[in-house]
Amino acid sequence: MGPGQRSVRRSGRGRRAHLVRRSAAAAQTPLHPGPGRAKLTWINRIMIPLSPPPDPGGAAMASAPPPAGPPDNAPFDPCQPCGLGGLALCRDLPERERLALIALQTTVRLDAHETLFTEGDRALYLYTPVAGAIKLYKMMQDGRRQITGFFFRGDLFGFAAGSVHGATAEAVTPVELCRFPLARLEALLPQAPTLERLVLRRALARLARYEDQVLLLGRKSAPEKLASFLVSLAERAQERGEPASPVLVPMGRADVADYLGLTIETVSRTLTRFRQDGLIGLPRSGTVVVLDAARLRRLAEGAEIPR
Amino acid sequence: MGPGQRSVRRSGRGRRAHLVRRSAAAAQTPLHPGPGRAKLTWINRIMIPLSPPPDPGGAAMASAPPPAGPPDNAPFDPCQPCGLGGLALCRDLPERERLALIALQTTVRLDAHETLFTEGDRALYLYTPVAGAIKLYKMMQDGRRQITGFFFRGDLFGFAAGSVHGATAEAVTPVELCRFPLARLEALLPQAPTLERLVLRRALARLARYEDQVLLLGRKSAPEKLASFLVSLAERAQERGEPASPVLVPMGRADVADYLGLTIETVSRTLTRFRQDGLIGLPRSGTVVVLDAARLRRLAEGAEIPR
DNA sequence: CGTATGCTTGAACGTTATCAATACTGGTGG
DNA sequence: CCACCAGTATTGATAACGTTCAAGCATACG
Structure with a gap:
């Protein structure tokens, strides 16, 4: 990652965590x-x-x-x-x-x-x-x-x-x-x-x-992290009897970022690229439609070229 | 982090993990x-x-x-x-x-x-x-x-x-x-x-x-990761009745790197800088002498400027 | 309809990975 | 005892991924 995946730190200046x-x-x-x-x-x-x-x-x-x-x-x-x-x-x-x-x-x-x-x-x-x-x-x-x-x-x-x-x-x-x-x-x-x-x-x-x-945190790239996250949310939804396809993502970008060890911007950019690549759809805030589940899963496992 | 914290991947080419x-x-x-x-x-x-x-x-x-x-x-x-x-x-x-x-x-x-x-x-x-x-x-x-x-x-x-x-x-x-x-x-x-x-x-x-x-994996910098690792090893040694100061690090750089989500090179460089800064001593392979435990601990918690 | 809040997008930078030698270390055989 | 060798660690130069800084945009809300 870049210089400041964690440069938020030091003397408390700067952006800190994504403050909620x-x-x-x-x-x-x-x-x-x-x-x-x-x-x-x-x-x-x-x-x-x-x-x-x-x-x-x-x-x-x-x-x-x-x-x-x-x-x-x-x-x-x-x-x-x-x-x-x-x-x-x-x-x-x-x-x-x-x-x-x-x-x-x-x-x-x-x-x-x-x-x-x-x-x-x-x-x-x-x-x-x-x-x-x-x-x-x-x-x-x-x-x-x-x-x-x-x-x-x-x-x-x-x-x-x-x-x-x-x-x-x-x-x-x-x-x-x-x-x-x-x-x-x-x-x-x-x-x-x-x-x-x-x-x-x-x-x-x-x-x-x-x-x-x-x-995930130690060895996966940003796209792989996001893919894993979506796949995991979908699987867990299914396990509790909910549909897997429209993945409900109730948390904001800041929460996703702080879960995956990324920044808001990277999460946003990566999701945008997923959308552009036809992997997912983003109809409304908080909802992700999985368009290519197989590719998303392969990406999550590191077996797919991101672009 | 850099570009390829995880670029080891993709099509199995390249260095893979640090093969043991x-x-x-x-x-x-x-x-x-x-x-x-x-x-x-x-x-x-x-x-x-x-x-x-x-x-x-x-x-x-x-x-x-x-x-x-x-x-x-x-x-x-x-x-x-x-x-x-x-x-x-x-x-x-x-x-x-x-x-x-x-x-x-x-x-x-x-x-x-x-x-x-x-x-x-x-x-x-x-x-x-x-x-x-x-x-x-x-x-x-x-x-x-x-x-x-x-x-x-x-x-x-x-x-x-x-x-x-x-x-x-x-x-x-x-x-x-x-x-x-x-x-x-x-x-x-x-x-x-x-x-x-x-x-x-x-x-x-x-x-x-x-x-x-x-x-550690999601939010700490390389120096913070290493510091945390050493502090943790020392604490655990103490918990089982062994001395904390000469920290025994039985695993090689590759293992440390794969534990902290880093590369061998970064681990090596970071430890070298710790030594140069008077934080630790590296008398022999597998042994780390803690010279400034307080600073090391502060570093581990993100409350110390690395350099 | 204007203001807040969050999301997206762009440009530049920095930490850490990668590539590439070089030095070390421990074990083995001459 | 020392030269050799394989594995391991260090060090250097370069580049990339993801961050940081900074606008712009959308959506919600009063």
Whole structure:
């Protein structure tokens, strides 16, 4: 890359990370400073169906209004409160463990750009988005930012090595989260072997995802990074039962850049070239239509000449 | 960065990744091809003390001959066979679980550059190095390589998301490994809650390490990467009771480069400049003396002007 | 309809890769 | 013991990819 893939740094001058709206203050004091903290409107153990499975064919959910609409009315499912269908932890749990888990469950809502927790905060919960998207990021003193992951419907995040979060969690879109208090969860684990295995499985899946991300960051070119990103978003959408073709990209260019280790400009330029080359279409902000999935995939794997 | 941080690629021409000795064949066929596979000299449930805790003050163990020498002769410790002292999983386990775990344990030895398992292989064991070092890497079709981690005495690796390894494991130095068969381990877990918690804890620790690595790869400059690498090696050495100051760097420049997302040349140049600036000393191959730990650490965090 | 915010596009620059020798290091055989 | 050799590390010159700086453009919003 160029000279300043990271020249944002040094004495805090310059552009810093791609600052997101009111994050200027937060940029100065990355560790549990608390300014701009979210207001955390939350509801305890809601029993009404909160959000339906994604309506395919719908428009971008980029900054869409909070979701609404009832899910399919199947026979009573204790997992229904969080509206996650089969994606959540609840799934595949024996009845006893499932009920115990659901007893712990609580719902949280955040608006876009609100902070859920900050690097250095005590880790108190595990979270699963029910609707919307969350990003996790680490920040350097001078404001350089690296997004470590995006989390969508059914993903699990909030894992902490010690008792403290290693990254900051912020809402990309308005988001609704299913959360489980760690203390009570841990107390439950000895009596819930299936659940514990499930949590471990999730952690291992995240490890595998990190392996890919490390390869991407360390060894892929900008076009390959973007291609990988789109392919990954598409695959993940498919895994949760959404269509793969119109890839919904709810995050802005700044977030994409900070996830891929690039700058906004490079992301923009690269997507433009993808469009010119007939790889993708960009009908509206937040939506990418994949026109040549095979070539995009080959590009992502480094087996295609970019131009 | 420059133009070709990743231009090694494309049509397999050019330099590929930094090829390690006889890995040419393996480079062509990254997935379970099996050529150049290790011979895996292993011993089942050895009862003789195999290797002592690291003797501080000793010379580089870079490509040192296999270790020898008895550990402290404490009252009989069932964990002694693997010689890991308090670092292993055994530690902190109730007696019953510990014995059960040790019954599964087996020892494996590899020479430097031998492959333990390959990306795509079925995941059959969890491993802990007792002496020596292992690297894990992913490879792209055209030979670009990204090392995802180095594992030393007491570290745990071999986690797989599905039933298959996501990376290749290769010995950096002659290495002795304590290994546990996954199938029997899983069968044991329901009766060994402490053990399961311990495995989860290890996986979470690895997640935290990945977060740091992602920040490093995505947002740090070459000098910052090198500084972070040295600091990390020093800290990890200290955590396992070894001295931090003469940092032992058993891997070659190619491995360092493929870990940090750089080239051999940049690694070499950067270390040379560190030496010229009085940050470090390079007395012998495989040994780095930290002369200004504070500045090195600040550099690693991006809070120091490189030059 | 004007102002904010984010996205796109252009030109110049810089860090890091590439290409190419040269020097070193450890092991082996004369 | 030393010359040799293969692998490895260092150093130099050049160039490229991606960044930085700087406008211009679109989309949303009051």
